[in-house]
Amino acid sequence: MTTISRPRSRRERILGLHRAAAIMVGVYVLAHLANHLAALRGIDAHLAFMQALRRVSRVPVIETLLLAGIAVQMGSGGWLALRHARRQGPRRMPFERLQAWSGAYLAFFMLVHVVSVLLGRARLGLDTNFWFAAAGLNVGAWPLFFMPYYGLAVAAVFAHLACVLRRRLPAGVAPAARNRTTLAIIAVGVVTAALIVAAFGGAFYPVDLPHAYRATFA
Ligand code: HEM
Numbered sequence: 001m002t003t004i005s006r007p008r009s010r011r012e013r014i015l016g017l018h019r020a021a022a023i024m025v026g027v028y029v030l031a032h033l034a035n036h037l038a039a040l041r042g043i044d045a046h047l048a049f050m051q052a053l054r055r056v057s058r059v060p061v062i063e064t065l066l067l068a069g070i071a072v073q074m075g076s077g078g079w080l081a082l083r084h085a086r087r088q089g090p091r092r093m094p095f096e097r098l099q100a101w102s103g104a105y106l107a108f109f110m111l112v113h114v115v116s117v118l119l120g121r122a123r124l125g126l127d128t129n130f131w132f133a134a135a136g137l138n139v140g141a142w143p144l145f146f147m148p149y150y151g152l153a154v155a156a157v158f159a160h161l162a163c164v165l166r167r168r169l170p171a172g173v174a175p176a177a178r179n180r181t182t183l184a185i186i187a188v189g190v191v192t193a194a195l196i197v198a199a200f201g202g203a204f205y206p207v208d209l210p211h212a213y214r215a216t217f218a
Pocket of ligand 1: 028029032036050054063067070106110113114117127128129130132133150151153154157196197200
């Protein structure tokens with residue numbers, strides 16, 4: 001017996017793109033956050049982890065695919081969120097709202113973050129390593145901006161993933177257990193964000209910025 005497959009709707013095609021890009025970008029982002037957690041063991045541990053990660057992430061074809069994946073992720077995510085908002089109106093559930101808001105913040109953050117990393121490399125000629133990120137968290141009043149800017153980004157990654165996972169849990173999982181799992185992942189994200197920002201901000205050891213990095217904010 002032959003089965004006739006229904007052509008995929010535009011929404012399904014865009015969702016497929018969003019998921020494919022999410023896997024590619026997500027693998028880098030999780031490795032990237034593991035890299036930042038290595039800063040808990042000191043600056044040298046962070047720099048060594050980054051050197052190892054760059055052997056893969058700086059291969060031109062991989063970096064180009066990553067940047068293209070981010071663009072697809074942002075475009076498709078924005079389209080899906082707007083479509084969903086128009087359909088649901090004000091009746092959206094709290095975790096649906098959290099998924100939309102965390103996604104929107106991640107889109108804003110990734111755009112600003114990736115452009116500043118690329119400009120830091122190309123225009124300022126800096127090695128965009130631990131010191132590059134630490135500068136904003138250690139000069140003058142800049143931490144007032146960079147603490148929430150970085151902290152929210154890390155927490156938003158976990159919140160976004162938690163909301164996606166919540167909908168993908170088997171149908172038999174009770175609502176209370178579903179909520180507990182989601183909130184536990186979000187809590188891990190908040191603690192991870194606080195630890196990373198504290199390490200870069202000099203809470204665990206002195207962060208003595210080299211002049212070239214301090215000068216970008218002076
Ligand atoms: C405290 C949080 C974060 C800090 C301090 C930070 C810092 C950095 C630094 C220093 C680089 C340059 C890496 C290199 O030269 O090899 C970088 C690259 C990058 N970051 Fe982050 N990051 C943070 C969080 C995030 C998050 C949450 C995302 C995504 C959701 C993200 C996405 C990226 C991407 C895609 C690149 C690669 C840009 C490229 O080399 O083409 N980062 N980040």
